[in-house]
Amino acid sequence: MDNPAWLRILHCMDTDLIIVGGGLNGPALALAAAQAGFTVTIVDSLPLDTRKRIDFDGRSYALAHASMRLLRGIGVWSTISNKAQPMLEIKVTDGRAGEGPSPWMMHFDHAEIEEGPMGFMVEDRHLRRAFLDAMAQDDRVTQLSEETVVAQSVHSAGATVTLASDKKITGRLLIGSDGRKSGTAERAGIKRTGWGYGQTAVVCAVKHEKPHGGIAHQFFMPNGPLAILPLTKDRSSIVWSETDANAAALMAMDDNDFLNALRPAFGSFLGQISLTGARFSYPLGLTLANSFVAEKTALIGDAAHGMHPIAGQGLNAGLRDVAALAEVLETARSRGEDIGGAQTLARYQQWRRFDTATLALATDTFNRLFSNDNPLLRAARDIGMGMVNAAPGIRRSFIREAAGLTGDLPRLMRG
Numbered sequence: 001m002d003n004p005a006w007l008r009i010l011h012c013m014d015t016d017l018i019i020v021g022g023g024l025n026g027p028a029l030a031l032a033a034a035q036a037g038f039t040v041t042i043v044d045s046l047p048l049d050t051r052k053r054i055d056f057d058g059r060s061y062a063l064a065h066a067s068m069r070l071l072r073g074i075g076v077w078s079t080i081s082n083k084a085q086p087m088l089e090i091k092v093t094d095g096r097a098g099e100g101p102s103p104w105m106m107h108f109d110h111a112e113i114e115e116g117p118m119g120f121m122v123e124d125r126h127l128r129r130a131f132l133d134a135m136a137q138d139d140r141v142t143q144l145s146e147e148t149v150v151a152q153s154v155h156s157a158g159a160t161v162t163l164a165s166d167k168k169i170t171g172r173l174l175i176g177s178d179g180r181k182s183g184t185a186e187r188a189g190i191k192r193t194g195w196g197y198g199q200t201a202v203v204c205a206v207k208h209e210k211p212h213g214g215i216a217h218q219f220f221m222p223n224g225p226l227a228i229l230p231l232t233k234d235r236s237s238i239v240w241s242e243t244d245a246n247a248a249a250l251m252a253m254d255d256n257d258f259l260n261a262l263r264p265a266f267g268s269f270l271g272q273i274s275l276t277g278a279r280f281s282y283p284l285g286l287t288l289a290n291s292f293v294a295e296k297t298a299l300i301g302d303a304a305h306g307m308h309p310i311a312g313q314g315l316n317a318g319l320r321d322v323a324a325l326a327e328v329l330e331t332a333r334s335r336g337e338d339i340g341g342a343q344t345l346a347r348y349q350q351w352r353r354f355d356t357a358t359l360a361l362a363t364d365t366f367n368r369l370f371s372n373d374n375p376l377l378r379a380a381r382d383i384g385m386g387m388v389n390a391a392p393g394i395r396r397s398f399i400r401e402a403a404g405l406t407g408d409l410p411r412l413m414r415g
């Protein structure tokens with residue numbers, strides 16, 4: 001008997017998964033899926049050399065403990081672990097430039113949980129390269145660089161994407177990992193909810209005289225938070241969220257003027273500071289896809305949810321998408337179900353969308369509450385911080401939240 005049309009198409013598929021976007025979440029999924037036995041083709045518009053440049057992206061990420069477990073599970077952690085700085089404590093304080101931190105603060109110490117450090121600071125240049133190198137070593141992963149997806153269509157057996165070079169790729173499931181302005185979502189008819197914050201994050205790294213002791217600091221300044229996050233070798237990553245206009249002015253300054261502007265906010269607790277590289281800026285906003293799935297299509301990472309970096313959770317949330325989707329796909333295959341089927345995708349959406357929407361809105365509320373110099377709000381949040389700090393149970397649940405150890409953890413994050 002002849003095979004049905006969909007089965008004939010299935011046999012001519014180029015790959016199981018087509019991943020659009022080779023930033024950070026796309027490669028993580030490519031490796032997790034390949035390890036589970038799926039074939040993957042991952043496409044990115046940018047040349048490989050550009051993405052491997054050490055000054056490609058100035059960010060450093062606060063990776064939660066659970067994200068580290070995922071990276072360990074997909075074989076990337078061993079490459080970067082000696083360049084990762086354990087985060088042992090987090091101190092959160094209200095502040096005003098020139099006044100120093102207020103006495104009210106929240107202090108979270110990893111010693112209050114059994115798992116170890118709450119997380120690790122990892123520089124983009126190390127993480128991105130580790131992903132690219134690991135994918136190059138995996139026979140199941142095909143990487144296409146300098147290729148842009150310009151069209152997509154779905155059919156009963158899967159999806160087809162068309163590249164700007166006119167090449168076509170067919171796969172059983174299409175993944176949009178193409179960032180905040182996801183073309184995959186748009187072409188699939190998925191609408192987004194979101195807004196800008198009128199804030200831009202100025203990001204750089206500084207070297208300092210005194211050791212940071214693995215302590216991350218978050219100062220809530222009137223125009224936006226200033227995060228001082230520990231890196232290896234007596235360095236810290238700065239994420240300074242300011243109004244768009246102030247951030248533009250900070251970016252336009254020479255290094256000396258910039259340091260003079262930073263010092264009153266930074267304070268003197270780490271001794272003298274000096275810049276160790278370039279400054280980068282990232283406009284901040286919230287964007288949430290109204291659905292994480294469409295026919296034969298799923299969204300992960302910033303394509304599904306882009307949030308304020310106030311709690312350092314964007315990439316962690318994306319990596320949770322990765323771990324959840326990889327598990328859902330493995331389960332579907334073991335049950336003989338279609339990996340691009342509606343039921344499979346509904347399971348992924350159910351697992352991730354509510355959690356992520358809640359997190360994105362929490363970061364939004366947090367930012368509005370803290371990027372504000374209203375004296376009443378300031379008094380209320382200072383008292384709130386004092387109360388959290390004085391309650392060991394609440395403090396411990398904050399620490400577990402920051403470590404990514406709460407909720408329905410996918411297998412790859414359970415350790």
Ligand SMILES: Cc1cc2nc3c(=O)[nH]c(=O)nc-3n(C[C@H](O)[C@H](O)[C@H](O)COP(=O)(O)OP(=O)(O)OC[C@H]3O[C@@H](n4cnc5c(N)ncnc54)[C@H](O)[C@@H]3O)c2cc1C
Pocket residue numbers: 020021022023024025026043044045046059060061062063147148149150177178179180183201203239282300301302303309312313314315316317318
């Ligand atoms: C200042 C700042 C600090 C942050 N700090 C933290 C932190 O401490 N911890 C944390 O967890 N998160 C943090 N985040 C969030 C984190 O940076 C993002 O969540 C993460 O980088 C998103 O990665 P992604 O792979 O989903 O998307 P992206 O990095 O945006 O990658 C998308 C990729 O898709 C490609 N692409 C787009 N369209 C196409 C197309 N049509 N065809 C082919 N390729 C295409 C692009 O070239 C790009 O490489 C921070 C964010 C900011 C702004």
